[in-house]
Amino acid sequence: xxxxxxxxxxxxxxxxxxxxxxxxxxxxxxxxxxxxxxxxxxxxxxxxxxxxxxxxxxxxxxxxxxxxxxxxxxxxxxxxxxxxxxxxxxxxxxxxxxxxxxxxxxxxxxxxxxxxxxxxxxxxx
Amino acid sequence: xxxxxxxxxxxxxxxxxxxxxxxxxxxxxxxxxxxxxxxxxxxxxxxxxxxxxxxxxxxxxxxxxxxxxxxxxxxxxxxxxxxxxxxxxxxxxxxxxxxxxxxxxxxxxxxxxxxxxxxxxxxxxxxxxxxxxxxxxxxxxxxxxxxxxxxxxxxxxxxxxxxxxxxxxxxxxxxxxxxxxxxxxxxxxxxxxxxxxxxxxxxxxxxxxxxxxxxxxxxxxxxxxxxxxxxxxxxxxxxxxxxxxxxxxxxxxxxxxxxxxxxxxxxxxxxxxxxxxxxxxxxxxxxxxxxxxxxxxxxxxxxxxxxxxxxxxxxxxxxxxxxxxxxxxxxxxxxxxxxxxxxxxxxxxxxxxxxxxxxxxxxxxxxxxxxxxxxxxxxxxxxxxxxxxxxxxxxxxxxxxxxxxxxxxxxxxxxxxxxxxxxxxxxxxxxxxxxxxxxxxxxxxxxxxxxxxxxxxxxxxxxxxxxxxxxxxxxxxxxxxxxxxxxxxxxxxxxxxxxxxxxxxxxxxxxxxxxxxxxxxxxxxxxxxxxxxxxxxxxxxxxxxxxxxxxxxxxxxxxxxxxxxxxxxxxxxxxxxxxxxxxxxxxxxxxxxxxxxxxxxxxxxxxxxxxxxxxxxxxxxxxxxxxxxxxxxxxxxxxxxxxxxxxxxxxxxxxxxxxxxxxxxxxxxxxxxxxxxxxxxxxxxxxxxxxxxxxxxxxxxxxxxxxxxxxxxxxxxxxxxxxxxxxxxxxxxxxxxxxxxxxxxxxxxxxxxxxxxxxxxxxxxxxxxxxxxxxxxxxxxxxxxxxxxxxxxxxxxxxxxxxxxxxxxxxxxxxx
Numbered sequence: 001x002x003x004x005x006x007x008x009x010x011x012x013x014x015x016x017x018x019x020x021x022x023x024x025x026x027x028x029x030x031x032x033x034x035x036x037x038x039x040x041x042x043x044x045x046x047x048x049x050x051x052x053x054x055x056x057x058x059x060x061x062x063x064x065x066x067x068x069x070x071x072x073x074x075x076x077x078x079x080x081x082x083x084x085x086x087x088x089x090x091x092x093x094x095x096x097x098x099x100x101x102x103x104x105x106x107x108x109x110x111x112x113x114x115x116x117x118x119x120x121x122x123x124x125x
Numbered sequence: 126x127x128x129x130x131x132x133x134x135x136x137x138x139x140x141x142x143x144x145x146x147x148x149x150x151x152x153x154x155x156x157x158x159x160x161x162x163x164x165x166x167x168x169x170x171x172x173x174x175x176x177x178x179x180x181x182x183x184x185x186x187x188x189x190x191x192x193x194x195x196x197x198x199x200x201x202x203x204x205x206x207x208x209x210x211x212x213x214x215x216x217x218x219x220x221x222x223x224x225x226x227x228x229x230x231x232x233x234x235x236x237x238x239x240x241x242x243x244x245x246x247x248x249x250x251x252x253x254x255x256x257x258x259x260x261x262x263x264x265x266x267x268x269x270x271x272x273x274x275x276x277x278x279x280x281x282x283x284x285x286x287x288x289x290x291x292x293x294x295x296x297x298x299x300x301x302x303x304x305x306x307x308x309x310x311x312x313x314x315x316x317x318x319x320x321x322x323x324x325x326x327x328x329x330x331x332x333x334x335x336x337x338x339x340x341x342x343x344x345x346x347x348x349x350x351x352x353x354x355x356x357x358x359x360x361x362x363x364x365x366x367x368x369x370x371x372x373x374x375x376x377x378x379x380x381x382x383x384x385x386x387x388x389x390x391x392x393x394x395x396x397x398x399x400x401x402x403x404x405x406x407x408x409x410x411x412x413x414x415x416x417x418x419x420x421x422x423x424x425x426x427x428x429x430x431x432x433x434x435x436x437x438x439x440x441x442x443x444x445x446x447x448x449x450x451x452x453x454x455x456x457x458x459x460x461x462x463x464x465x466x467x468x469x470x471x472x473x474x475x476x477x478x479x480x481x482x483x484x485x486x487x488x489x490x491x492x493x494x495x496x497x498x499x500x501x502x503x504x505x506x507x508x509x510x511x512x513x514x515x516x517x518x519x520x521x522x523x524x525x526x527x528x529x530x531x532x533x534x535x536x537x538x539x540x541x542x543x544x545x546x547x548x549x550x551x552x553x554x555x556x557x558x559x560x561x562x563x564x565x566x567x568x569x570x571x572x573x574x575x576x577x578x579x580x581x582x583x584x585x586x587x588x589x590x591x592x593x594x595x596x597x598x599x600x601x602x603x604x605x606x607x608x609x610x611x612x613x614x615x616x617x618x619x620x621x622x623x624x625x626x627x628x629x630x631x632x633x634x635x636x637x638x639x640x641x642x643x644x645x646x647x648x649x650x651x652x653x654x655x656x657x658x659x660x661x662x663x664x665x666x667x668x669x670x671x672x673x674x675x676x677x678x679x680x681x682x683x684x685x686x687x688x689x690x691x692x693x694x695x696x697x698x699x700x701x702x703x704x705x706x707x708x709x710x711x712x713x714x715x716x717x718x719x720x721x722x723x724x725x726x727x728x729x730x731x732x733x734x735x736x737x738x739x740x741x742x743x744x745x746x747x748x749x750x751x752x753x754x755x756x757x758x759x760x761x762x763x764x765x766x767x768x769x770x771x772x773x774x775x776x777x778x779x780x781x782x783x784x785x786x787x788x789x790x791x792x793x794x795x796x797x798x799x800x801x802x803x804x805x806x807x808x809x810x811x812x813x814x815x816x817x818x819x820x821x822x823x824x825x826x827x828x829x830x831x832x833x834x835x836x837x838x839x840x841x842x843x844x845x846x847x848x849x850x851x852x853x854x855x856x857x858x859x860x861x862x863x864x865x866x867x868x869x870x871x872x873x874x875x876x877x878x879x880x881x882x883x884x885x886x887x888x889x890x891x892x893x894x895x896x897x898x899x900x901x902x903x904x905x906x907x908x909x910x911x912x913x914x915x916x917x918x919x920x921x922x923x924x925x926x927x928x929x930x931x932x933x934x935x936x937x938x939x940x941x
Contacts, residue, residue, distance in 0.1 A: 028744065
């Protein structure tokens with residue numbers, strides 16, 4: 001463990017998802033920052049502090065893929081876990097299977113993926 | 126030998142020759158009146174020489190043989206000499222004839238006619254003078270050797286020689302005349318014959334008179350003899366000579382006349398006689414030759430005179446023609462002296478000026494300056510004068526355009542040029558000049574240039590892009606507007622040739638070329654839309670069209686093309702189409718796949734939240750110690766999200782529910798029109814004709830616009846897709862609307878496609894015959910129509926395709 005509490009940012013335009021994920025991650029002992037849009041995250045002071053990012057893909061304004069691209073430049077190496085409710089969206093080829101989830105997803109699998117991302121067991125994309 | 130045999134003379138000629146020879150011998154025998162000599166005038170020598178002179182040399186042996194036979198025969202008849210002596214004498218005679226003929230032929234050109242003095246002299250000297258020396262020598266030696274008549278060589282020789290010479294002089298001319306005129310016709314006129322007769326009489330008279338016994342009297346025969354020689358030339362001389370010889374011989378033989386005498390003086394008389402005949406013959410022949418020569422000279426003169434006259438006539442004729450030519454040729458001709466002074470104008474030019482060459486002369490200046498001052502345009506006069514003077518000085522050719530005044534005062538443009546004619550020494554003799562009236566041509570050219578300028582202006586000003594290509598597809602012209610658009614220099618040919626390679630948008634370049642090449646090949650009109658690159662690199666849509674220009678024979682000469690900028694229109698249309706697409710999408714409430722995806726998304730959102738919350742709740746409760754507070758909050762959220770999911774399902778059900786709160790009265794025909802407009806592109810792309818058969822004034826129906834539109838879109842799309850495989854028959858989609866009973870209307874969509882294989886199953890959800898469909902379309906349509914209180918059904922058409930029909934009830938107020 002690099003530090004006791006990892007900071008995980010969650011971006012989703014659905015308030016219900018945001019609340020439930022915050023609850024889940026907090027129950028696993030993570031510090032959670034929630035944002036209702038990608039732009040809200042990019043505008044906040046959280047960008048340099050977070051250790052992992054979970055983002056929805058289909059969002060108005062900046063979408064999940066775009067956010068991932070921006071973060072790759074501003075925070076190289078930052079693990080990004082993508083979730084989507086739209087099943088017609090294909091899994092991006094560069095994404096690891098474990099870092100891409102379709103709603104509804106299994107909470108344990110998500111927590112396991114976050115744990116793996118934070119310990120750096122997985123190769124960074 | 127063969128050659129001699131081949132050249133044998135005709136037997137008749139040889140026979141006549143032999144006969145004449147024998148007669149000659151007889152005549153000689155007759156005249157041999159001098160006692161003790163046996164020698165006299167020897168006519169055979171003349172005959173022999175004349176024969177050989179005219180005969181070909183190869184035939185000589187024959188004549189020699191004939192002569193030999195004749196002489197031996199005559200010897201047998203009259204002379205009675207011993208045979209060897211006779212033979213030797215003949216050898217002498219033959220040698221004489223051969224030598225004489227050879228010499229004459231050698232000196233005079235063949236055939237020998239004795240027509241010139243030269244020939245007569247040669248004949249007299251060679252044939253009558255030298256040749257007899259041979260025979261006289263051989264003959265006298267033979268006589269002396271054999272002692273015939275006890276002659277000595279010295280006494281016999283002169284007699285022998287003069288006898289042969291006389292024979293040659295008298296007989297040879299006659300023989301020549303006879304041989305040469307053997308087949309000739311008498312060409313004498315009646316007057317000539319009369320003259321010949323008169324002359325003959327006079328001659329006979331004078332001859333008789335001359336034989337009066339006194340020797341010098343004999344020579345009074347000379348005038349008639351010479352008269353005959355002068356008037357009848359050689360023939361006259363020959364005939365009179367032989368006559369003279371005969372008369373003289375007759376007189377002498379009969380003992381009359383001055384040449385007959387006693388035996389002592391007979392020898393001397395004989396010589397006198399022979400001398401008389403020889404002199405007469407010589408004189409007559411000479412005079413005849415001179416006369417002949419004179420005559421020929423006169424003839425030649427006359428002929429020369431005649432040809433000279435013809436020449437002069439021809440010359441006059443050609444001069445006249447030249448003058449006609451110079452005046453008729455449709456250009457203005459003039460001539461200058463080497464100093465540059467005009468000395469000739471052709472008639473056309475004097476007519477043009479209305480004045481002759483000397484009319485403009487002024488005492489104070491040169492003729493050239495005076496003429497230029499009079500007829501040249503004032504603006505051209507100086508330069509014309511300078512140019513002509515310069516050419517005259519340097520000898521260069523003159524060429525210039527200038528205006529000349531016509532007689533009526535009009536100035537006309539001329540193109541003048543002049544060249545110097547030089548003699549052998551290179552000195553200029555004359556200047557020849559020509560002026561060609563180019564006034565009409567210049568005006569026509571200027572008019573043409575003006576028209577061309579106007580046309581070019583028009584082409585450049587026309588608010589479109591104009592271009593021209595060869596039948597081979599090479600760009601040869603673009604108007605200014607197009608050149609500006611492409612950023613070309615329109616005058617640069619090389620740039621034009623290559624510009625086609627770069628101006629088309631890469632996406633269409635190949636297609637444009639294909640179409641263009643096909644049109645060039647077949648002559649079809651080229652018509653196409655494509656993008657062209659503007660000078661700034663921006664591609665703009667163009668609508669291009671080109672037609673061929675053909676000549677009389679129908680061959681394509683050029684292609685003229687026009688293209689105009691439709692970029693703004695294309696973009697506007699594109700925007701319109703996109704807008705209409707969006708509208709169509711909105712109106713269709715998305716396709717079924719999209720609908721299901723969006724339902725899934727709507728449902729998945731709360732489900733995902735529920736699942737995550739459940740896990741969180743579980744974790745809060747499983748924690749040590751359990752966090753009840755958080756678990757409660759989480760559980761509450763689960764309830765909330767589950768309700769939210771139920772709402773979603775409720776809303777979806779409401780979409781197809783029987784509720785009619787969103788319905789409003791609407792005109793079905795108008796709805797059909799809107800849907801057709803929305804789908805116009807789709808319909809056009811599939812090459813389908815929509816046939817609308819709508820009943821007018823249908824009552825309006827209470828309906829949910831969006832849903833019913835969705836029904837129409839689905840039915841039309843189904844129909845279009847059903848006709849996808851129809852290739853040859855027309856693809857027609859028929860839409861009918863009509864009143865159905867008192868309280869309903871009916872709508873039918875009829876296609877000419879493949880039809881339903883199983884019309885009853887098509888409404889089952891997920892039943893589809895299409896590869897890219899979920900099989901929900903007709904099920905939803907039926908659901909929508911039934912939610913409106915109507916009914917939807919399908920049937921296969923009797924001929925081809927299928928019909929989907931539905932019935933919608935009227936609002937109670939509308940039913941009647």
